[in-house]
Amino acid sequence: MSHGSDIPARLDRLPWSAWHWRVVIALGIAWVLDGLEVTIVGSLGSALERPDTLGLTASQVGWTASLYVGGAVLGALVFGRMADALGRKRLFMLTLMVYMAATVATAFTSSFAAFALCRFVTGIGIGGEYAAINSAIDELIPARVRGRVNLAINGSFWLGAALGAALSLVLLDARVLGPEHGWRAAFLMGALLGVAVLLVRRHVPESPRWLLTHGRADEAERIVADIERRVHGTPPPPMPPPAAAPPPPRSALPTASQVVHVLLRRYPQRSAVVLSLMVSQAFFYNAIFFTYALVLTRFYAVDAARVGLYIFPFAAGNVLGPLLLGPLFDRIGRRVMITATYALAGIALALTGLGFVNGWLDATTQTVAWSVVFFLASAAASSAYLTVSEVFPLEMRALAISLFYAVGTGVGGFAAPALFGALIETGSRENVFAGYLLGAALVLLAAGVTWRWAVDAERKPLEEIAPPLGSDGAGDSMGRH
Secondary structure (H helix, E strand, C coil): CCCCCCHHHHHHHCCCCHHHHHHHHHHHHHHHHHHHHHHHHHHHCCHHHCCCCCCCCHHHHHHHHHHHHHHHHHHHHHHHHHHHHHCHHHHHHHHHHHHHHHHHHHHCCCCHHHHHHHHHHHHHHHHHHHHHHHHHHHHHCCHHHHHHHHHHHHHCHHHHHHHHHHHHHHHHCCCCCHHHHHHHHHHHHHHHHHHHHHHHHCCCCCCHHHHHHCCCHHHHHHHHHHHHHHHHCCCCCCCCCCCCCCCCCCCCCCCHHHHHHHHHHHCHHHHHHHHHHHHHHHHHHHHHHCCHHHHHHHHCCCCHHHHHHHHHHHHHHHHHHHHHHHHHHHHCCHHHHHHHHHHHHHHHHHHHHHHHHCCCCCHHHHHHHHHHHHHHHHHHHHHHHHHHHHCCCHHHHHHHHHHHHHHHHHHHHHHHHHHHHHHHHCCCHHHHHHHHHHHHHHHHHHHHHHHHHCCCCCCCCHHHHCCCCCCHHHCHHHCCC
């Protein structure tokens, strides 16, 4: 191994176990929380426009969505760098606390300004989660199943979406709390879930791979030995000795110029692939999902209190896509599957838009069509996060995730809700259709870039895909993928 240590190989050879399940649940819940947050505002959008709640306009609902995304971008940038410097564990505990505090505060707001500010800070916590957690998961999960596990976790966003929809349906019901108090209770429930996660997360160890690069080999050895005991029950057979002598640990984070060199000089094609995947999926998703409730209420006259019901089939398609297609990303490979899911999602959205603009669909068939689109798009979007988390060196993994997440989400996610909110307010199906076509074109473009330049990372150790910066193998000999 490039670290002169057998620790990465020992982590990769572990059989799947209850310990891995605990890690996946403790960390993967970040996406459930994000799904919950996004959906709660989507489902509550119409309720928040009532004079007895916050009295927001449709544009203000769109802006709070954009501010949440803006916060996520800022959080990813700030906390991503910190996750490389201070470790994965410190950061995935800290970001969860930021999320919880902001969500509780949201429940007690009484004006658009206060609500928008709390949504912005909630976004900061969730954005920070992405960088710390994608790094930790990839570094703890065996290489042979990394693709399917990563996809399934990213797809769990939609379990949160279903939970958010269910909460809004129950709490907004006049027989329970009604719109006036129900929306506040919905946010408090999100914070309550965060407390449960915090208790589970305490038991997830620091990434041994991260410890190695920071000169803490003894600690890494102790953690891996403990994981092996938990998984095997008895000490596993010894590994053959590593080939290389350990490089001196890197005492400092890579500098800004080193990061730029890796992204633009050593791996320019990888950077192009990741950027196109992240920007296109963020636009595609946010364009539709943030405005989902508005389309149903404006164009299909769905009662605002029933919008949550339409989210369940949509969420089911989104959860099932990564779960059922995920194993193929390990078996068939990254290039074929990422290209296929992006291209098919784009074609499916264009066809659905055609049905929408021509009035061929009602609220139910529109929802079914979207569910099919997002069965494909959810696997595609999840594979964007998988790609960025495995194709760059360990010392800057969290930073790379946060940079590309920030750019992708900033370009695709910040612009899309505001743009589509404006398109919907025109009341013109043609205008909304034009937006859908733009989303479809972006993912088709990303499919082409992927087919040309993607890295065949399936079933390979992370250190082989992108050697650590401190090792001899990290030179330009990697082939400029």
